[in-house]
Amino acid sequence: MSTGTRRATIADVAREAGVSTSTASVVFSGKVNVADATRERVLAAAADLGYAGPDPRAASLRTGRSGIVGVVLGGELRHAFLDPVTTAMMDGLTDALASISAGILLLRDDPRDDEPPPIADAPVDAVVLIGCSGRTRDALETVRHRGLPVVVIEGDAGEEVPQISLDNREASADISRRVFQLGHKRVATITLPLDAARERAPLTRERIAGATVPVTLDRLAGFRDVFPDGPGVTAAGSLIDEGYIAARTLLADDEGIVRADRPTAIIAQSDLLAVGAIRATEELGLRVPDDLTVVGFDGIAADGLGSLELTTVAQPALAKGRAAGEQVARMLEGEHGESVHFTCEFRAGETAAPPRAGR
Amino acid sequence: MSTGTRRATIADVAREAGVSTSTASVVFSGKVNVADATRERVLAAAADLGYAGPDPRAASLRTGRSGIVGVVLGGELRHAFLDPVTTAMMDGLTDALASISAGILLLRDDPRDDEPPPIADAPVDAVVLIGCSGRTRDALETVRHRGLPVVVIEGDAGEEVPQISLDNREASADISRRVFQLGHKRVATITLPLDAARERAPLTRERIAGATVPVTLDRLAGFRDVFPDGPGVTAAGSLIDEGYIAARTLLADDEGIVRADRPTAIIAQSDLLAVGAIRATEELGLRVPDDLTVVGFDGIAADGLGSLELTTVAQPALAKGRAAGEQVARMLEGEHGESVHFTCEFRAGETAAPPRAGR
DNA sequence: TTGTACGCGTTATCAA
DNA sequence: TTGATAACGCGTACAA
Numbered sequence: 001m002s003t004g005t006r007r008a009t010i011a012d013v014a015r016e017a018g019v020s021t022s023t024a025s026v027v028f029s030g031k032v033n034v035a036d037a038t039r040e041r042v043l044a045a046a047a048d049l050g051y052a053g054p055d056p057r058a059a060s061l062r063t064g065r066s067g068i069v070g071v072v073l074g075g076e077l078r079h080a081f082l083d084p085v086t087t088a089m090m091d092g093l094t095d096a097l098a099s100i101s102a103g104i105l106l107l108r109d110d111p112r113d114d115e116p117p118p119i120a121d122a123p124v125d126a127v128v129l130i131g132c133s134g135r136t137r138d139a140l141e142t143v144r145h146r147g148l149p150v151v152v153i154e155g156d157a158g159e160e161v162p163q164i165s166l167d168n169r170e171a172s173a174d175i176s177r178r179v180f181q182l183g184h185k186r187v188a189t190i191t192l193p194l195d196a197a198r199e200r201a202p203l204t205r206e207r208i209a210g211a212t213v214p215v216t217l218d219r220l221a222g223f224r225d226v227f228p229d230g231p232g233v234t235a236a237g238s239l240i241d242e243g244y245i246a247a248r249t250l251l252a253d254d255e256g257i258v259r260a261d262r263p264t265a266i267i268a269q270s271d272l273l274a275v276g277a278i279r280a281t282e283e284l285g286l287r288v289p290d291d292l293t294v295v296g297f298d299g300i301a302a303d304g305l306g307s308l309e310l311t312t313v314a315q316p317a318l319a320k321g322r323a324a325g326e327q328v329a330r331m332l333e334g335e336h337g338e339s340v341h342f343t344c345e346f347r348a349g350e351t352a353a354p355p356r357a358g359r
Numbered sequence: 360m361s362t363g364t365r366r367a368t369i370a371d372v373a374r375e376a377g378v379s380t381s382t383a384s385v386v387f388s389g390k391v392n393v394a395d396a397t398r399e400r401v402l403a404a405a406a407d408l409g410y411a412g413p414d415p416r417a418a419s420l421r422t423g424r425s426g427i428v429g430v431v432l433g434g435e436l437r438h439a440f441l442d443p444v445t446t447a448m449m450d451g452l453t454d455a456l457a458s459i460s461a462g463i464l465l466l467r468d469d470p471r472d473d474e475p476p477p478i479a480d481a482p483v484d485a486v487v488l489i490g491c492s493g494r495t496r497d498a499l500e501t502v503r504h505r506g507l508p509v510v511v512i513e514g515d516a517g518e519e520v521p522q523i524s525l526d527n528r529e530a531s532a533d534i535s536r537r538v539f540q541l542g543h544k545r546v547a548t549i550t551l552p553l554d555a556a557r558e559r560a561p562l563t564r565e566r567i568a569g570a571t572v573p574v575t576l577d578r579l580a581g582f583r584d585v586f587p588d589g590p591g592v593t594a595a596g597s598l599i600d601e602g603y604i605a606a607r608t609l610l611a612d613d614e615g616i617v618r619a620d621r622p623t624a625i626i627a628q629s630d631l632l633a634v635g636a637i638r639a640t641e642e643l644g645l646r647v648p649d650d651l652t653v654v655g656f657d658g659i660a661a662d663g664l665g666s667l668e669l670t671t672v673a674q675p676a677l678a679k680g681r682a683a684g685e686q687v688a689r690m691l692e693g694e695h696g697e698s699v700h701f702t703c704e705f706r707a708g709e710t711a712a713p714p715r716a717g718r
Numbered sequence: 719t720t721g722t723a724c725g726c727g728t729t730a731t732c733a734a
Numbered sequence: 735t736t737g738a739t740a741a742c743g744c745g746t747a748c749a750a
Contacts, residue, residue, distance in 0.1 A: 007506060009726095009727055009728085010727065010728070010729095011727075011728090019736075019737085020736065020737040020738070021727090021728085021729090021737090021738095022729075022730085022731095022736075022737060022738080022739090023735085023736055023737070025727095025728065025729055025730095026729090026735095026736090029729080031729095032735085032736095033735070034735070034736085035735060035736085038735080038736080050504070052479075052501075052504045052505040052506070053479060053480060053505075054480070054727075054728065054729090055420075055726090055727055055728070056425075056480045056481060056482035057416065057419045057420045057423070057425060057482050057726085057727080057728090058420050058726070058727035058728040058729090058742090059480075059727080059728055059729075060416045060482060060728090061414075061416045061417050061420045061726085061727080061728070061729095061742050061743070061744085062727080062728045062729045062730080062741085062742055063728085063729070063730090063742090064416070064742075066416060066482060067480075067481070068427075068464065068481075068482070094465075094467070098467070101477070103464050103465065103466060103477055103481055104464070104465045105427065105462050105463070105464050105465075106453075106462065106463040106464075106465060107462060108453075108457070118460070118462055120411075120412060121412060121413070121415045121418070121426075122415060122426070122427075122462055123415040123416050123419060123425060123427070123482060142411075145409070145411045146411040146412075147366060147411070368742095368743055368744085369743070369744065369745095370743075370744090378720075378721085379720065379721045379722075380721090380722095380743095380744080380745095381720075381721065381722080381723095381744095381745075381746075382719085382720055382721075384744065384745060384746085385719095385720090385745090385746095388745075390745090390746095391719085392719075393719075393720090394719065394720090397719080397720080413743075413744065413745090414742090414743055414744070416742085416743080416744095417726090417742070417743035417744040417745090418743080418744060418745075419744095420726055420727070420728085420742085420743080420744075421725085421726055421743080421744045421745045421746085422726090422744085422745070423726075
């Protein structure tokens with residue numbers, strides 16, 4: 001084990017082994033057949049010099065590949081990963097990308113004062129944009145300019161960009177219609193954030209007009225297709241406690257007294273919100289679904305609901321992530337990426353029922 | 360806008376602008392002062408050629424830096440991100456690393472059959488190992504061999520590796536002692552997984568002997584310091600539903616009848632487990648803390664507990680992540696990384712009380 | 719302030 | 735099966 005002053009390179013190894021650098025290189029890449037004896041010698045030399053394999057930086061300069069796919073998450077990283085849907089998507093993405101041995105580089109899209117956005121100079125082979133809001137247009141622009149393959153998941157991208165989309169509006173309208181058909185007239189919705197500000201507040205025309213999150217808007221549109229004047233509040237995120245807070249706003253006054261004109265059904269834009277809403281409902285002494293119908297959206301394995309089965313529309317989150325990964329893989333192969341559209345599926349649970357007589 | 364057959368390089372831009380490549384380079388790196396007129400010309404040429412800035416691959420070969428820090432998460436990525444503690448840690452890490460403009464590369468440590476582990480040839484400047492179990496020793500070995508700076512968070516690494524640690528045993532003993540001092544005699548624990556198998560089962564001497572997760576063992580040791588013979592069950596993960604399941608096992612028989620000899624207190628190894636335990640308790644018709652004391656560990660903002668405040672020990676998860684990032688930053692500066700030890704802090708809530716008289 | 723020259727560590731190509 | 739050579743695209747002493 002000789003201790004050099006600097007790290008050994010493949011050239012050193014080659015010299016030590018008495019072969020050319022190209023031969024040594026081939027030994028490590030394994031792309032071409034090498035005589036066993038030669039390989040042995042090279043490996044021995046490498047071990048001797050403490051050579052840990054080709055420098056990925058140099059290799060990627062030469063090959064033009066870094067083996068890394070950048071994933072741009074809207075908003076803060078922690079929020080993104082608190083959401084089971086995102087998590088499931090990442091899972092599918094990880095899976096698909098693992099099959100082409102690509103790593104995942106987490107990239108933020110929040111603009112910092114001075115620096116350039118990380119996407120501008122990250123050594124990635126391709127980029128996946130998730131949950132695009134307005135800002136992400138910039139990210140998209142940057143990426144396109146760099147000529148990187150890009151796939152957008154549920155975002156508002158241009159025509160030429162492969163997109164992974166969901167029938168948010170239709171699915172939302174579907175479950176809304178079912179609630180309507182149960183006989184509910186006074187129905188409210190709890191929505192996801194409208195924009196990066198993530199304000200908790202009642203829905204107003206103005207706020208909707210200024211909204212930038214497509215998912216929220218699409219699901220809201222589906223709700224409004226059925227309940228054109230249905231009231232709603234926006235949550236600050238897809239969190240149980242947010243649903244709890246929002247539901248209290250809808251159901252009770254400041255003193256915690258249940259309003260006489262409370263809705264008989266709540267349509268939440270995510271399962272987590274629905275779970276929170278159910279908790280709030282029960283705490284107010286109402287029962288689900290007898291006193292109040294609560295439905296969700298996503299179809300995640302709603303951890304935290306105990307034994308009650310949530311009525312919701314299930315989205316194929318994992319498949320979405322996987323599809324994104326597969327399209328990235330295709331594009332890296334030089335083929336054209338394709339947009340993929342997914343549909344949700346209604347899942348009957350135990351949290352929806354007709355309104356009580358007389359309401 | 361000329362359309363070349365291949366992407367423009369900085370040399371093309373320089374030529375187009377009538378300056379040398381070094382001047383062009385300097386314009387983009389911004390390290391040295393450049394005459395405004397020159398800069399303008401270079402930028403114009405770049406825009407003209409559709410040059411999107413220096414190729415990160417080439418730049419990183421040249422500078423020896425990729426601006427990427429690899430994060431190796433024990434187990435599957437999705438599990439890791441379902442855990443609020445991990446999430447908070449990642450948050451702190453992100454934060455600290457953002458200040459040195461480093462990206463985060465997600466690395467798995469589950470061994471694939473054929474390929475080399477991703478850590479072996481990812482273009483990272485440093486590595487953070489999180490939640491090390493047995494397998495991670497290999498990852499550590501690989502990283503050390505590559506000569507990369509590495510920081511281990513709550514893992515069993517060697518002496519020379521900077522570690523971010525927590526007083527798991529002491530904190531666990533502390534809260535156990537408080538439960539003891541309330542007068543509880545029959546106390547059970549719900550632990551985190553003992554190993555990668557993540558089995559749900561009662562604690563046995565054999566299982567403990569084969570355990571590989573230091574965090575679980577340390578917290579268990581603290582519990583046993585106070586309740587040497589206290590029974591327990593292991594959960595399959597730090598999840599609410601896991602706590603629910605585990606608590607049912609401890610409190611009731613298969614028919615859901617509360618055992619006569621049920622514990623009067625449950626010490627859970629995580630807040631999520633505690634929340635699940637509380638839910639199970641209430642579903643069995645018992646009240647917390649009147650009928651049963653339940654305490655947790657972590658001090659996360661326990662989303663999903665409604666209005667009840669959990670009694671727990673809070674760990675500085677965010678600070679842990681940040682500390683790891685800071686040590687990485689130091690090491691990248693050429694300084695020595697230091698180990699950092701954090702302590703937990705008891706947080707009185709509303710879920711612990713003396714046992715009912717006569718129990 | 720700008721230009722020259724070199725090397726970062728590799729791999730692809732082609733010829734031997 | 736192996737070896738020589740030429741890029742890959744850039745940053746940075748150093749000199750001008």
